[in-house]
Amino acid sequence: MDTAKPLQELKNLLGEDRVLTKIEDRACYSYDASPYISEPQAVLIPRDTRDISGILKIASKYKMPVIPRGAGTGLSGGCVPVDGVFVLDMSKLNKIIEIDTKNLVAVVQAGVVLADLHRAVESLGLFYPPDPQSMNICTIGGNIATNAGGPRCFKYGVTKDYVLGLEVVLADGRIIRTGGKTIKNVSGYDLTRLFTGSEGTLGVITEVILRLIPLPRAKRTALALFNTLEDGAAAVSGIIERRIVPTTLELMDQDNMILIEKAKGVGFPMDAEAGILIEVDGKPREVAEDINLIAEICKEFGAREVRIAQTPEEAAALWAGRKASFGCLAQSTPSVFIEDATVPRSQLVTAIREFKALAKKYNLRIPILGHAGDGNLHPDICFDEKKPDEVARVEQCIDEMFSIALKLGGTLSGEHGIGIAKRKYVPWEFGEAGADVLRSIKNALDPLHILNPGKVLL
Amino acid sequence: MNELINSYQDGVERCLRCGICLSVCPIYSEERHEGTVARGKVHLIRKLLEGKLQLTPRLRQYMDLCLGCQACVENCPSQVPTDKIVCAARAQFVKEKGLPLVYYLALRWGLKNPALMSALFTSLGLARNMALTKLLPQTLKDKEEILPPLPAQTFWQQYKKTKPSRRKVAYFVGCLTNLVYPQVGLATLHVLEAAGYEVIAPQAFCCGLPHYSSGDLETARELAGKNVALFDALDVDAILTDCGSCGSALQEYVRWLDNDPRARKFSEKIRDVSEFIVNTAGLKPGMRSLGRTVTYHDSCHLNRSMGVVKEPRAILRALPGVQYEEAIEANRCCGGAGTFNLRHGDLSMKILGRKMENIKATGADTIAVGCPSCRMQLSYGAKKNNVPVDVLHPVELLAMTFSGSDHE
Ligand SMILES: Cc1cc2nc3c(=O)[nH]c(=O)nc-3n(C[C@H](O)[C@H](O)[C@H](O)COP(=O)(O)OP(=O)(O)OC[C@H]3O[C@@H](n4cnc5c(N)ncnc54)[C@H](O)[C@@H]3O)c2cc1C
Numbered sequence: 001m002d003t004a005k006p007l008q009e010l011k012n013l014l015g016e017d018r019v020l021t022k023i024e025d026r027a028c029y030s031y032d033a034s035p036y037i038s039e040p041q042a043v044l045i046p047r048d049t050r051d052i053s054g055i056l057k058i059a060s061k062y063k064m065p066v067i068p069r070g071a072g073t074g075l076s077g078g079c080v081p082v083d084g085v086f087v088l089d090m091s092k093l094n095k096i097i098e099i100d101t102k103n104l105v106a107v108v109q110a111g112v113v114l115a116d117l118h119r120a121v122e123s124l125g126l127f128y129p130p131d132p133q134s135m136n137i138c139t140i141g142g143n144i145a146t147n148a149g150g151p152r153c154f155k156y157g158v159t160k161d162y163v164l165g166l167e168v169v170l171a172d173g174r175i176i177r178t179g180g181k182t183i184k185n186v187s188g189y190d191l192t193r194l195f196t197g198s199e200g201t202l203g204v205i206t207e208v209i210l211r212l213i214p215l216p217r218a219k220r221t222a223l224a225l226f227n228t229l230e231d232g233a234a235a236v237s238g239i240i241e242r243r244i245v246p247t248t249l250e251l252m253d254q255d256n257m258i259l260i261e262k263a264k265g266v267g268f269p270m271d272a273e274a275g276i277l278i279e280v281d282g283k284p285r286e287v288a289e290d291i292n293l294i295a296e297i298c299k300e301f302g303a304r305e306v307r308i309a310q311t312p313e314e315a316a317a318l319w320a321g322r323k324a325s326f327g328c329l330a331q332s333t334p335s336v337f338i339e340d341a342t343v344p345r346s347q348l349v350t351a352i353r354e355f356k357a358l359a360k361k362y363n364l365r366i367p368i369l370g371h372a373g374d375g376n377l378h379p380d381i382c383f384d385e386k387k388p389d390e391v392a393r394v395e396q397c398i399d400e401m402f403s404i405a406l407k408l409g410g411t412l413s414g415e416h417g418i419g420i421a422k423r424k425y426v427p428w429e430f431g432e433a434g435a436d437v438l439r440s441i442k443n444a445l446d447p448l449h450i451l452n453p454g455k456v457l458l
Numbered sequence: 459m460n461e462l463i464n465s466y467q468d469g470v471e472r473c474l475r476c477g478i479c480l481s482v483c484p485i486y487s488e489e490r491h492e493g494t495v496a497r498g499k500v501h502l503i504r505k506l507l508e509g510k511l512q513l514t515p516r517l518r519q520y521m522d523l524c525l526g527c528q529a530c531v532e533n534c535p536s537q538v539p540t541d542k543i544v545c546a547a548r549a550q551f552v553k554e555k556g557l558p559l560v561y562y563l564a565l566r567w568g569l570k571n572p573a574l575m576s577a578l579f580t581s582l583g584l585a586r587n588m589a590l591t592k593l594l595p596q597t598l599k600d601k602e603e604i605l606p607p608l609p610a611q612t613f614w615q616q617y618k619k620t621k622p623s624r625r626k627v628a629y630f631v632g633c634l635t636n637l638v639y640p641q642v643g644l645a646t647l648h649v650l651e652a653a654g655y656e657v658i659a660p661q662a663f664c665c666g667l668p669h670y671s672s673g674d675l676e677t678a679r680e681l682a683g684k685n686v687a688l689f690d691a692l693d694v695d696a697i698l699t700d701c702g703s704c705g706s707a708l709q710e711y712v713r714w715l716d717n718d719p720r721a722r723k724f725s726e727k728i729r730d731v732s733e734f735i736v737n738t739a740g741l742k743p744g745m746r747s748l749g750r751t752v753t754y755h756d757s758c759h760l761n762r763s764m765g766v767v768k769e770p771r772a773i774l775r776a777l778p779g780v781q782y783e784e785a786i787e788a789n790r791c792c793g794g795a796g797t798f799n800l801r802h803g804d805l806s807m808k809i810l811g812r813k814m815e816n817i818k819a820t821g822a823d824t825i826a827v828g829c830p831s832c833r834m835q836l837s838y839g840a841k842k843n844n845v846p847v848d849v850l851h852p853v854e855l856l857a858m859t860f861s862g863s864d865h866e
Pocket residue numbers: 032033067068069070071072073074075077078079090110111131132133134137138139140141142143144145146147148149150151199200201203204205206326415416452476477
């Protein structure tokens with residue numbers, strides 16, 4: 001493509017300093033947090049929705065592909081350029097427009113960093129529950145585009161459960177608004193949900209209306225250690241059967257606990273197969289009762305030890321191990337695929353056992369973290385990208401991992417999205433007819449295939 | 459090619475690009491551009507080492523946009539030493555492209571030559587007295603204003619030897635203590651003498667940090683060599699500083715001088731004065747009540763390089779009549795970063811603005827800080843943002859609690 005003309009038009013629209021074409025700038029927008037890297041043609045820095053609309057009009061005119069990019073923390077290559085695309089940097093649209101305490105909603109621009117939203121609403125006694133562990137970095141736009149989840153989502157649901165309305169710039173530059181400030185809204189097709197999880201392939205999200213709830217007043221934390229994965233999983237089911245819904249049920253497998261213990265010495269036993277970090281929130285009296293009951297249940301199901309935090313400091317100490325796990329992982333490997341295959345809760349143990357067997361079969365190290373409440377697993381596949389034979393084994397291993405997840409009634413991705421990494425498996429999960437429906441939606445909204453081309457669908 | 463950076467190949471390859479550095483980098487939070495934060499910089503250096511980038515002006519610009527505050531390093535899951543990588547890249551630039559003229563004059567001529575520095579500062583003082591600085595263009599005037607009122611006499615002009623004692627420590631007097639804040643040096647002497655120490659203070663050379671962080675390794679090494687030689691013969695266990703920046707550089711001499719054994723001995727003896735008082739000399743504040751509300755700002759070098767965090771706070775909390783209030787983000791860089799504020803005025807002022815907001819929220823009337831470079835920036839921030847606070851060194855506050863008769 002001859003880019004001189006569209007570039008000139010973009011510069012006229014945005015100003016010279018908002019169209020970056022130097023190799024150094026393109027290199028800085030060639031990656032996200034996945035192992036994929038590829039440079040864009042240029043980086044565009046819009047100031048507002050109007051700029052984005054203008055950019056997409058030019059993009060349509062020249063059939064020039066564009067990728068929206070939030071903070072680039074995605075784990076599946078969602079915002080990594082392919083074939084000379086233009087990166088649209090959303091990070092400067094970062095205003096919190098309104099926190100409406102009467103309707104319990106927040107209206108924010110897409111580039112707002114999640115933790116900034118958390119701070120703003122919590123200072124008013126309100127709560128926005130989704131908590132992807134990248135919350136200090138990632139943007140709301142990226143969260144919606146990937147329908148991000150997090151530890152608290154077992155109790156509170158994922159991002160899509162909090163999105164009430166959107167402002168979206170369509171591929172041809174037109175601007176639409178979906179949903180609104182009401183909780184109830186059944187007018188027409190649910191476009192809000194359609195754009196949620198669309199990974200930048202259907203439109204550019206510019207503004208967002210989010211549902212808020214009251215901030216729980218208290219929380220309590222415990223760590224339960226089990227000799228076997230089966231005991232741990234049974235305890236999780238036992239807790240839920242007693243009608244307790246913890247906010248968090250974070251599972252660490254033995255490989256993870258060994259990794260963390262060796263690096264940080266937080267007091268994890270090396271011979272336990274499962275550690276489960278449990279948190280409950282709510283009214284002070286309730287959470288005190290719940291956490292003690294949870295401890296009893298865990299013991300009933302064979303926990304070798306349950307540690308209950310009595311103070312916020314003790315709770316932080318219990319979390320320290322889990323929080324260190326990413327760092328310990330990072331130091332132990334040159335590259336990693338952080339997968340998020342997810343299965344029904346009842347299949348959690350089977351999935352973990354089968355993934356461990358894969359690690360053995362392909363001679364790879366795969367520590368596993370999981371959100372045990374919702375069956376969302378993070379098998380972290382460690383490898384060295386400089387060793388081609390290892391990379392090949394990783395690919396085969398991931399192929400098998402997804403067929404296992406699907407066989408067990410699960411899904412390719414619980415929360416990170418398809419991006420580049422998982423697009424070849426989409427027909428496995430959707431079937432040909434299902435994949436056709438996805439394609440028709442894409443064609444209807446982006447007939448020229450200029451929005452994040454090559455992602456989600458092959 | 460890239461011989462000064464090559465040894466960091468492993469370091470740059472360790473970066474998983476998770477982006478955690480984005481959440482702690484003071485520059486990124488203002489600029490929101492990947493080239494200004496560790497993840498981008500490390501990726502650029504990786505490409506440079508792969509031969510896919512050259513030493514271009516744009517690359518230099520991004521390498522220049524770093525405060526050296528090490529917040530990224532502290533929070534990096536993969537422990538990528540971005541601060542060192544950036545300094546190595548700057549050094550490579552200097553080696554191949556030379557130093558810009560102003561740097562050349564300042565680093566190779568001014569800062570290397572104590573007498574000349576003194577003369578320059580004296581002339582600035584004179585120019586100010588004669589109101590000549592009013593004639594400067596506005597941008598330069600802003601920069602000139604960052605430098606606080608200059609004392610009538612330097613530290614060395616006021617220096618008196620401490621009483622002889624069996625217990626001896628050495629004291630490294632930094633350039634800014636000598637020329638801008640001699641009262642800190644005098645307080646350091648005072649407090650140590652009160653604790654029963656004889657303080658041996660040779661007239662040291664500049665620590666070399668401005669040179670090192672601008673990529674002028676050659677001069678940094680030369681100065682390091684001279685300072686090591688100067689202190690080598692002294693029979694002391696500790697060499698104290700009251701400047702976190704100097705201290706961090708002095709501790710790095712062993713690396714700058716390629717593990718030279720004398721440099722190692724020197725670096726191992728370097729200690730911050732607050733840390734020494736609390737952990738070795740013994741903290742014994744005087745009786746005079748200060749009637750102040752004090753907050754503490756962590757100098758990045760003192761905190762992240764030297765690891766001194768608790769001790770200055772312990773001093774402040776122990777002082778009579780001091781109400782201590784911890785500020786939020788107390789360990790976030792103030793944006794001064796040596797000469798960063800002179801080179802990137804607007805950006806530095808934004809970073810400083812956030813710092814001053816946090817300080818204002820404590821209600822403190824005094825900021826304590828263990829580094830003169832931060833102190834200049836914070837004093838300027840207080841003036842610009844109308845926050846009525848004194849900015850002082852913890853040791854000065856400690857000295858103030860001694861009423862005349864306590865120790866003499
Ligand atoms: C340390 C770490 C921990 C993580 N933990 C979690 C976790 O617990 N749960 C979880 O779900 N994820 C997690 N992630 C993954 C990642 O943070 C999420 O996917 C996040 O939602 C991405 O946000 P972002 O702003 O970085 O988006 P990006 O990575 O920039 O983009 C992600 C996708 O969204 C699209 N996009 C971005 N902004 C827009 C927009 N305004 N309009 C349209 N499309 C857009 C992009 O095109 C791309 O396809 C983690 C990542 C890291 C590095």
